[in-house]
Amino acid sequence: MSEIRHDTVHMVDVGDKPVTFRRARAAGVLSVSEEQMRLLASGEVAKGDWRSVARVGGILAAKRCAEWIPLCHPIALEQVEVDISLSVDTRRVRVECTVATHGKTGVEMEALCGVSSALLCVYDMIKGADRGATIESVTLLEKSGGRSGHWTRP
Numbered sequence: 001m002s003e004i005r006h007d008t009v010h011m012v013d014v015g016d017k018p019v020t021f022r023r024a025r026a027a028g029v030l031s032v033s034e035e036q037m038r039l040l041a042s043g044e045v046a047k048g049d050w051r052s053v054a055r056v057g058g059i060l061a062a063k064r065c066a067e068w069i070p071l072c073h074p075i076a077l078e079q080v081e082v083d084i085s086l087s088v089d090t091r092r093v094r095v096e097c098t099v100a101t102h103g104k105t106g107v108e109m110e111a112l113c114g115v116s117s118a119l120l121c122v123y124d125m126i127k128g129a130d131r132g133a134t135i136e137s138v139t140l141l142e143k144s145g146g147r148s149g150h151w152t153r154p
Helices: 034-042 050-063 108-126
Strands: 020-031 079-087 092-103 134-144
Touching: 020 108, 034 079, 034 108, 050 079, 050 092, 050 108, 079 108, 092 108, 108 134
Parallel strands: none
Antiparallel strands: 020 092, 020 134, 079 092
């Protein structure tokens, strides 16, 4: 492992780290108006199939995380799942992204990018009707693999 440098920005050297199974799960929420929730739940969004767009957008963002986040390593992902659920009562769209691979570095950022992009895709699909929608609480829920082992948000 390289020495720690404090004078410049740099990627962490993972060259000597062992390959292990890495998995991360993240989630986030989009709060919407009552009318927009009705449209999302009924599938009557003007731009079309919002769930498919959000799911594919989340998968694509996880795969291309190193292009979003300057110090992330490009990682060959083995699995990306994006799950979307609605809570009509609280007017919230919840996105959860799970990412996995065998590699030398974790996939937390890929899971967070997947969630962020999926939420942004939903926002884009509804912004014409609900500019007040709010993305909230994008957070890592769980990660496993590597030196630090398994971690779950308390």
